[in-house]
Amino acid sequence: MKQDKRKLIYDALEKLMLTVPFKDISVETIARKAGVGKGSVYYYFDSKDEILDNVIERSYRRAIREYFDNVQSESTALGRIKQLFRSVIKKDFGSSRQNLIVTLHLHDDLVLHNKLKAIAVQELSPILTVLLEQGMEEGSLKTEYPKESAEIIVTVLSVFLDNTMTTQEKTSVMKKLKIFANVLETCLKTSKGSFDFLFDSIEAEYV
Amino acid sequence: MKQDKRKLIYDALEKLMLTVPFKDISVETIARKAGVGKGSVYYYFDSKDEILDNVIERSYRRAIREYFDNVQSESTALGRIKQLFRSVIKKDFGSSRQNLIVTLHLHDDLVLHNKLKAIAVQELSPILTVLLEQGMEEGSLKTEYPKESAEIIVTVLSVFLDNTMTTQEKTSVMKKLKIFANVLETCLKTSKGSFDFLFDSIEAEYV
DNA sequence: TACATTTTCGACCGACAGTCAAGTATTTTT
DNA sequence: AAAAATACTTGACTGTCGGTCGAAAATGTA
Numbered sequence: 001m002k003q004d005k006r007k008l009i010y011d012a013l014e015k016l017m018l019t020v021p022f023k024d025i026s027v028e029t030i031a032r033k034a035g036v037g038k039g040s041v042y043y044y045f046d047s048k049d050e051i052l053d054n055v056i057e058r059s060y061r062r063a064i065r066e067y068f069d070n071v072q073s074e075s076t077a078l079g080r081i082k083q084l085f086r087s088v089i090k091k092d093f094g095s096s097r098q099n100l101i102v103t104l105h106l107h108d109d110l111v112l113h114n115k116l117k118a119i120a121v122q123e124l125s126p127i128l129t130v131l132l133e134q135g136m137e138e139g140s141l142k143t144e145y146p147k148e149s150a151e152i153i154v155t156v157l158s159v160f161l162d163n164t165m166t167t168q169e170k171t172s173v174m175k176k177l178k179i180f181a182n183v184l185e186t187c188l189k190t191s192k193g194s195f196d197f198l199f200d201s202i203e204a205e206y207v
Numbered sequence: 208m209k210q211d212k213r214k215l216i217y218d219a220l221e222k223l224m225l226t227v228p229f230k231d232i233s234v235e236t237i238a239r240k241a242g243v244g245k246g247s248v249y250y251y252f253d254s255k256d257e258i259l260d261n262v263i264e265r266s267y268r269r270a271i272r273e274y275f276d277n278v279q280s281e282s283t284a285l286g287r288i289k290q291l292f293r294s295v296i297k298k299d300f301g302s303s304r305q306n307l308i309v310t311l312h313l314h315d316d317l318v319l320h321n322k323l324k325a326i327a328v329q330e331l332s333p334i335l336t337v338l339l340e341q342g343m344e345e346g347s348l349k350t351e352y353p354k355e356s357a358e359i360i361v362t363v364l365s366v367f368l369d370n371t372m373t374t375q376e377k378t379s380v381m382k383k384l385k386i387f388a389n390v391l392e393t394c395l396k397t398s399k400g401s402f403d404f405l406f407d408s409i410e411a412e413y414v
Numbered sequence: 415t416a417c418a419t420t421t422t423c424g425a426c427c428g429a430c431a432g433t434c435a436a437g438t439a440t441t442t443t444t
Numbered sequence: 445a446a447a448a449a450t451a452c453t454t455g456a457c458t459g460t461c462g463g464t465c466g467a468a469a470a471t472g473t474a
Contacts (some may be wrong), residue, residue: 005421026461037423039465048462110317148382159366175355179394186393187386212452233430244454249432 006044009034010054014100021107022052049111056115059100060123063088067127077135078190082197084127088120089161089201105161117158125150132188141188149188156180177202213251216241217261221307228314229259256318263322266307267330270295274334284342285397289404291334295327296368296408312368324365332357339395348395356395363387384409 012034016025027048031038045051067087074080092098104116128150135141143149160180177199184195219241223232234255238245252258274294281287299305311323335357342348350356367387384406391402 002421027463028461031423038463039423040421042463043421043423110321114317143386145382145386148379149386152383152386155366156363159362172355175352176359179350179352179355179359183390183394187390209451234432235430245432246434246454247452250452250454255431 002044005036005040006054009036009041009044010051010058013051014055014058017055017100017107018098018103021109022112023109049115052112052115053119055100056104056119057123059104060088060119062093062097063099063101064123064127066090066093077131077138077140078194080134081128081131084124084131085157085198086201088124113162116162117155120158121151121154125154128154135188135190141190143188153184174199174203209251212243212247213261216243216248216251217258217265220258221262221265224262224307224314225305225310228316229319230316256322259319259322260326262307263311263326264330266311267295267326269300269304270306270308271330271334273297273300284338284345284347285401287341288335288338291331291338292364292405293408295331320369323369324362327365328358328361332361335361342395342397348397350395360391381406381410 009030013022013025013030016029016033027041028038030048030051031041034041041051045054064087067084070087071080071083074083088099089102090099091102101116104112107113125147129147132141132143132146132150136143136146157180160176181195181198184190184198185192188194216237220229220232220237223236223240234248235245237255237258238248241248248258252261271294274291277294278287278290281290295306296309297306298309308323311319314320332354336354339348339350339353339357343350343353364387367383388402388405391397391405392399395401
């Protein structure tokens with residue numbers, strides 16, 4: 001079946017990316033790892049980038065599934081936002097399957113980071129938009145444009161994860177996260193400390 | 208003299224980039240335009256990217272010079288921040304020499320955008336840091352960490368300029384700029400409307 | 415079996431960043 | 445002024461890699 005072969009190929013890329021950055025993996029290598037010829041790769045995908053898209057989209061879909069599996073434990077919008085964030089950055093999911101998103105953000109690879117950001121916005125911001133709207137109904141937060149706010153939040157966090165984490169000193173990173181948590185609070189007019197989970201989680205996982 | 212030849216080469220690249228995106232310009236082409244052999248390019252630069260760095264750094268230095276030439280007309284920190292921002296995004300400088308920064312942000316080129324962001328942070332955030340500190344002394348704004356705040360502001364604006372402008376609809380862009388101006392106001396605790404110049408300027412120049 | 419369609423494959427192509435050896439020009443040394 | 449050393453110039457060449465292509469094998473269909 002056509003889907004199976006496609007899966008074979010992006011599974012191979014995913015495995016390779018656990019140890020080698022995308023930019024250093026050739027299509028030839030992906031093909032060999034998948035046990036098919038290079039030509040077949042191009043039979044199932046239009047470009048090398050399209051294979052990567054599949055890997056990243058699946059990672060986000062896994063994180064999102066993890067989120068929906070746990071969301072009922074939180075009833076407030078803020079609690080759910082926290083849950084969503086946790087699902088995205090936690091190191092692994094239940095079955096000890098590691099969360100690629102975290103790993104990939106540590107790679108040194110422009111194309112990859114750009115895709116991570118684009119796909120994060122595409123996959124996460126609709127969910128966050130709904131949560132912001134829920135928060136407005138609850139009265140726990142306020143924003144004029146939930147859709148745009150959600151996109152901004154996801155974009156900025158994504159940029160944070162790649163650019164800031166890898167190259168800068170811990171203290172600077174923590175200061176920036178504090179600023180960002182503060183920005184969210186004041187802008188969404190939530191109660192003080194609502195977004196402290198941001199730097200708590202990141203400190204625990206990364207720093 | 209060694210500096211002259213280097214200049215010859217990145218001048219050539221700059222001219223080419225007015226019409227062709229960096230990623231579509233080969234080192235061979237740069238060499239031809241500069242009137243030297245390809246080997247010479249690699250005698251004066253270690254890599255193709257290093258030539259680009261020079262072009263972008265010079266663009267920012269020009270914008271910064273423009274800023275310092277005009278800064279005395281504004282005495283308040285907020286006025287100067289506005290001036291700095293204007294200098295960076297204005298379409299051209301006095302002698303009708305166009306501002307490359309604006310042009311380059313419209314290119315569709317990952318590597319280029321990444322460099323623009325990196326060099327913007329490197330060149331602009333020290334200046335903005337000083338202005339934030341001045342604002343704190345004046346009492347016109349408040350921030351716990353001026354250095355980190357400055358970096359965040361420059362980074363976010365830079366991401367805005369590439370990602371948002373090119374791909375999205377006007378209304379969405381304007382909403383995001385409003386949010387961002389609002390974020391700055393609430394976070395720096397400035398008076399209402401202090402950053403309206405952001406979307407005024409951008410609307411005038413781009414949208 | 416005969417024919418059509420789908421899938422597989424790796425040799426090949428073109429593009430391009432970067433290297434290198436062999437030269438030429440310029441400066442320094444004697 | 446000659447010789448030696450150094451600085452600069454060059455384009456053919458290399459290696460790599462994303463993507464193409466056409467021929468063949470596998471599968472489906474009658």
